[in-house]
Amino acid sequence: MGLLMIDATKAKNDFYDAVNGDWLKTAEIPSDHSSTGGFMDLVDDVDKKLMSDFADMKSGKLANDDPLIKEFLKFYDVAANFEKRDQDGATPLKTYIDQVEAIQSFEDLNKQFKEWLLAGLPTPFDLGVEPDLKTQGKTKLNVLWAEGGSLILPDKTYYEKDNQAGPQLLAVFTQMAEKLLTMVGKSESEAKVIVADAKKFDASMAPFKKNSEEMSDVSKLYNPTDFAEIIKDLGVFKVDEAISELLGETPKQVIVTEPKFFENFTKFVNEETFPAFKNWLLVNVVRQFAGYLSEDFRQVGGTYQRALSGQKEAMKQQKSAFYMARRMFSQVVGDYYGKKYFGEKAKQDVHDMAVSMTGVYKKRLQNNTWLSKATREKAVVKLNAMDIHVGYPDKMEEVYKRLHTTPVEDGGDLLTNVQNFSKIFTEDQLSKYNQPVDKEKWEMSADTVNAYYSPEGNLICFPAAILQAPFYSLKQTASQNYGGIGAVMAHEISHAFDPNGALFDENGSLHNWWTETDMKEFKKRSEAMVKEFDGLPFAGGKVNGKLVVTENVADDGGLSCALEAAKQTENTDLEGFFVNWATVWRSKSTTEYKQLLLSIDVHAPNKLRANVQVKNFDEFYDTFDVQPGDGMYLKPEDRVQIW
Template sequence: MKNIISKATDAQGGQSSQPAEDSIDKSLLKDDLYKAVNGRWEKTAEIPADHSSTGGFMDLNDNIDKQLMKDLDDIIKENKHYDAPFSEFLKLYELARNFKKRDADGADPLKPYLEKIESITNFDDLNQALPELVKEGHPLPFGFWVEPDMKNTKVNALFAAVPGLFLPDRTYYEKNNPAYKQLMPVFTKMASQLLVLADYSSNEADEIVESAKRFDAKIAPNVKSAEESADYSKMYNPQKFAYFSESSSHVDFMNLADTLFGKAPEQIIVTEPKFYERFDGLVNSDTFTDMKNWMLVNMVRSASGYLSEEFRQTGSVFSRALSGKKEATPQKKSAFYLAEGTFGQTIGDYYAKKYFGPKAKADVEHMVRSMIAVYKNRLSNNDWLSKATREKAILKLNKLELQVGYPDHIDELEYKFKVTPEDEGGTLFENMSRFGAISIQDTLEKLGKPVDRTKWEMSAATVNAYYEPFKNIIVFPAAILQAPFYSLKQTSSQNYGGIGAVIAHEISHAFDNNGSLFDELGNLNNWWTKEDHDHFSKLADKMIKEFDGIPYAGGKVNGKLTVSENIADGGGLSCANEAAKNEKDYNLYDFFINWAKVWRMKATEQYKQLLLNIDVHAPAELRANVQVKNLDDFYSTFDVKPGDGMYMRPEDRVKIW
């Protein structure tokens, strides 16, 4: 799934937050568009202590969070009756906010889960406990998940998952990477402190963590990096389940699958074959103790946010070090995030119905149709695609589905979450654990069943958008449909420079290096001729080269990691630019200024470095600056000439779609 990134209530268009003309440093427009538009703001902007960044997407999210929390305060004071699942959302929110109860409970809710892991002394014990461990969501060095079969997306298939690492990416473990020496000691100290909070002695905790780190280090070379994971073409590796089950001499995969599904499926899709080819060397009698301790560390770490304030503060130390946040999220906001994360569609439904209107929806749908028409015209007149490939591309565009605002109904899963309140002996951790088990069971039960193509993967209260290649669908939640992305009070050119470019970005994902692998139904299916694909690959290589190696935050941009998002940005901006010119009131100055505005971001150095290593998107500043250089209209709009900082030679400009 491709997002525009990896919340403001005026979805229908309140105050436009366009930069005032006097905040734009026009002397910089020819040399650095991003700095010209955002430089003065950046000098005075302050990153909140509980944030790693501010500006753009983050500010909109903060505004929505504040509004929703204010609404919830009023709702709780009114003490009115609400139907499920909103009533259950309110119960969970109140339970999460009760830190007095959470502090009194301490580690007690967690201890039975740790004891269950401790009681496993050999592989016989593990195999007997595995079905329950999987259903309860215990951390394991492997996993199953169910989602659409990439070659038959009408039906849900079984996939083999790989475990996560203690550090964010495999590359952190490579020799001479200074990040390991900086970050692993922070993780080590945090993990030991969490275990002490769970009533292990200091010596026991240190021994468990060192043992767990040995297992983590053993896994690391055998899993994909973020760059490798970004290549969808390497994901689809179907195997007979009987063959897959032979990956381990110690873990009984066949019995596990028989227990979970009634009978093991004929096939499993393995996204990382190398990991399972080496599984026997990773999970065996020699590594058993280290594996068990790795499970303990992951268990206490994943539980920390649902326990006492001391657990919550301690459990966030590593993520704060990674991102540069000075403080943990405030208690009330953390409780809101927890409840929202569980009842995402429920709170999204509330937000959208209160703050999103039909006029905005109709206007945005008009923009989408306009963008699709531009794309269709470009595909029809494309001079490097063969007729057969061109027709298939247009068919895919014609079959592209659109979802705007919010889904027609809340996911049935959220109706299954029933909160056991404090006065009935419920704890936050026990409720969240039960909900996790319900979610896992719901997912497992989908195996072999038809795919629900109407399901939203994102809350309507999320400032983001996405393209789903498995469904050939683009989704624009209500929350992103506000200034500076969109407002009825902005000019059409401002809106095209904001939400228009986002819309066209998501359409472009259907034809990026990953999206182009999928047909009009979302199936992995090569619909290109070899000659067309070779030509496209050369164009993609030009986009890789355009970004690869650009200095940023003490490192360099990885052009391969970010190529699909850069192709989508390039196609999206170009398409939105043409659509803006088709409107009567078009003004390309407004268009480009707002494009730079939406990528406004001030971030900690740590967060910039983290994104540089793992994010499939280029840094926000470069998304604003580099892509405009590929458009001829940018040069005429700002009179950019050779010698100016924003100038790029015509032969170096990348134009794919």
């Protein structure tokens, strides 16, 4: 072992701090951010490149003949025209406020439910068309899903009496909502009544919602229910005809994620609660559309979200307009970024690396000592069938060709354009009902600094934006790259065998392929991972081991597989491997943001991802000479390894 590149004593006691401590001392969170560091730095770099390119296109300095990019730029211009937005004030919102205020009964709403849903207006339940998780065989169909309506607070747990953050956040929300209502012409006393009603209705839904931990268990989200049964549960919402019209046929069943919510629906949505429900609609409409209006609406409308994340100020106008336009044209912007800043050669190189990682994974599965032969063989079948998406999609989704902006000079305004586009996207999604699932569809755009595994598609995806340093660079050693992108790749592969992914077969169907004994052993090992993280103190709270178990199992498998791959390279440098692993998770966040993620995020906090996972590997102890009594020491019998 050569000279360590980090302080040996620090590495033995707090590895994350040894790697990132100096950076943490000087790093500053930008005022319009809630965090800075590894992922966020890459996001900022991608934003900078794209905003610069698009500014050059607008000025004529950079040529681009892509009609989709031209359409994006037209919409970007409308979003960035704050002079027009300020002139219009609340006027573009008036149509929607009038629409809500005209409703005198549930019957009135039922008559326009089809248009209401297409306009993306608030409802106390959500409908969508997504893959059927239990379709057998290779041809999967899209079906109708239903979920409980969204709450004001970020999670059901915030409504519990002992949760001090709940009332604090509701106070911020109340102030914001009342202010927004006065800005659209309500008196202060009217605004107070409307917001109080909205909060009352919101609180009545909360007991029947699932919390983040419950929502993280995929197997319990799949509850096929007769369509007639759901319509009966919806009581005063007589929307069967509207749904049938939207889908082009009457569905036989709906997949319900929160059965308890629908079983109790008539307790909080009925003739008696109509006045409070109507005011809930009003508050949500104003809040939902505030960001598309004038600057004062944008500032006030973002108050609650900033309080949630600890962000000190709103994003600058130009950047907020860019984010809005990019969100609408996500795949178009991603395609541009991927082709310009990544390219076909890198796409092939990284694809080869992903194939090589699946090869390492396959050997590990074949040599696994705790699985039976039957389950091992099935796991390899699943791995062999896994698709790999790298860089950017091979084809553009047709829906983007339907987006046509009405410029300001032709009487267009931002909110109307946004609503026209939203309707097109909703119609497109609903048109996929009872159609085969498109396995080539990407869930992220190429300019996203992230990666994912899709259990229903049995595919891994690595967008172009994550494929740069510190994750991956030709300037880094192979060991460093394996500690970065290699571990990320193997992490996503491991999701196929985490407590959720393991329930899906090679075709992406919820279908048990395990022997009973093997599944029992897998659950026991997963439980050990729950225990390893559960209750760890962080940001004034404690980690919920069950909430973060799937991501932790994937981290553990990813690190294990990447470590093996690194050890097979020439000039293996395990110190570089582990140091880059900790560098990737470098992050400085506001206290509010840390606490929010602790409640709702299925990932463990970054520092714990870096520190706790490495303790499970003997190679870490050898590399940094970690001994009993050191802060990073974990007894061999407590070390958790699953894959």
